Amino acid sequence: MYRDKLGIYLNDHLAGATFGIGLAQRIAHRHRHSARSADRQRICDEIAQDRRSLLEVMDALEVPARRYKVSGGWVAERLGRLKPNGVLYRRSGLSTLIEPETLRLGVGGKTLIWRTLLIVAAGKPRLDESQLHHLLERARDQIDTLETLRLAAAEAVFSSRARSVTDGP
Template sequence: MYSDKLGIYLNDHLAGATFGIGIARRMAHQHRHSARGADLARIAEEIAQDRETLLQIMDSLGVPARRYKIYGGWAAERLGRLKPNGVLYRRSGLSTFVELETLRLGVEGKTLIWRTLLVVATKGGQLDESQLRSLLDRAREQIDTLEAMRITVAAALFSDRGER
């Protein structure tokens, strides 16, 4: 039962990581020529690396990746692109703002899995605690970067002369 619950939990986070990679890569591509481009590209690459690490951890724990969860994360990201943004035919500043918030929330969730796996590591000894601490530190840095971007976009978007 313990491994079943852990398997469900890890696969749920795998779906979230799949969603996160999609949104992060799309944002990095859309903002590649902006001041935020390099940071978004770095974060997208790190999220992809973290997803691969999660898959390796799952393998080391004998937890199979559930394809339907992976496809669900992929589909959710694609469907999320259909959200209304107040502009009919192009992106608006609100799109960027909401995507930054969504990405930040996803990275917050990633900190939770690394913290949870630190608890699992102390009980089972199958996981590398120093690796998990490094992943947690990197996620915190990503949160700080995304929050700085989010605040900058919010200031521009919601000011009297902000983008509409």
Template sequence: MNALAYSGADQRRPTGRGADMRLLGIYLNDHLAGATAGTDRAARLARTARGSALGRAIEPVAAEIAEDRTALLDIMRDLGVPVRRYKVCAGWAAEKLGRLKPNGHLVRPSPLGTVLDLEALRLGVEGKTACWQVLSRLGTTDERLDPARLATLLERARRQQETIEAWRARQAEEALAGRRS
């Protein structure tokens, strides 16, 4: 049986299941960095929108996004892919730095900030969807990947995309309507 941990001279050797574990590790850690940023962004948006219709719609999505990050960690563990902490920290820092962008208001929050948060979440969920699709394809030849679990994660990501997109469009129209004259 092939070792799941990869060390030594031949780090590019496939596991016998067709996966290049070194590249798969990079790929999954990059997605983990994105999942870290997305989880923080979604939680912050849910907090700032609490009590509103947007908050009621985004709170369950934010909870699912956090669950999806945990699912990714579980899958990485199942595949023997080590977590690269520096990438997790980079994802966390990128989300914090992303908040510093100019938004048209100096002191108070801008409605454009919500639109941009929703757009960032949409992009993140699209990336997550792509990851679940790749893992589903790999799962056809790798018994460590549960096809049913991946199908559930993929369907949930698609539902998240629909919810986020509906609210992104609504928030963009509200925020930008005053500038359309």
């Protein structure tokens, strides 16, 4: 029963990580010429590394990755691109805010798995607690960076200066 619960838990987070990679790649690509493009690309690369680390943990715990959950995360990210955003045929300025906000929420969830795995690691010598602490710290750093990006996006979308440019005099 314990093993089944752990497998479900880890695979759910693997689906979320799959979703997160797709979103992070889209954000990094879309903003590749911006002033903070290096931060966006770093987060994208780290999220991909974190997913690989999760797969390594699953392997150490002999928990198989479930394809249907991984596929579900991939499909959910693609479907998320179709969300109504007030604009029918082009990208909405609101996406500039919603995307980093969504990614920040996902990384917040990632901190929870690393914290949970630190509890699991106490009884599993196959898990490297120092690696889990590193992953947790990196996730916290990602949250800080994403929050900075999110606030800048909110300013760009909702500030009175942004409205005066888009709404006219």
